[in-house]
Amino acid sequence: MKKTFTLTHAKLKPARLIDAIKHEIKKYFKRERNKQLPAGADYWAFDCRFGLSEAEAEKVFPSDINKQIDAAVAQDATEFYVEILAKASNYEARPAAQEEDEI
Numbered sequence: 001m002k003k004t005f006t007l008t009h010a011k012l013k014p015a016r017l018i019d020a021i022k023h024e025i026k027k028y029f030k031r032e033r034n035k036q037l038p039a040g041a042d043y044w045a046f047d048c049r050f051g052l053s054e055a056e057a058e059k060v061f062p063s064d065i066n067k068q069i070d071a072a073v074a075q076d077a078t079e080f081y082v083e084i085l086a087k088a089s090n091y092e093a094r095p096a097a098q099e100e101d102e103i
Contacts, residue, residue: 032086041088049083
């Protein structure tokens with residue numbers, strides 16, 4: 001998903017529009033997670049970018065997207081850009097030495 005969302009709408013109140021945008025992003029995550037994993041992959045990972053424009057977009061964690069949207073609204077931005085790319089990943093085992101240090 002690579003999309004620029006506008007924060008103005010003729011008929012919707014701003015709070016409802018923001019809720020609709022957050023819901024659309026949440027649905028995209030769910031739809032991507034439900035896709036069949038390729039052979040040898042353990043889970044879906046997401047590369048996310050967020051910014052007021054595509055040129056200004058910076059990497060963010062998927063869990064921080066809603067916070068970034070709220071920050072853009074607080075700055076009275078008229079639009080923002082979200083990029084979410086799913087990739088199949090594998091869990092990496094922790095080194096044995098590190099596990100012993102944590103115990």
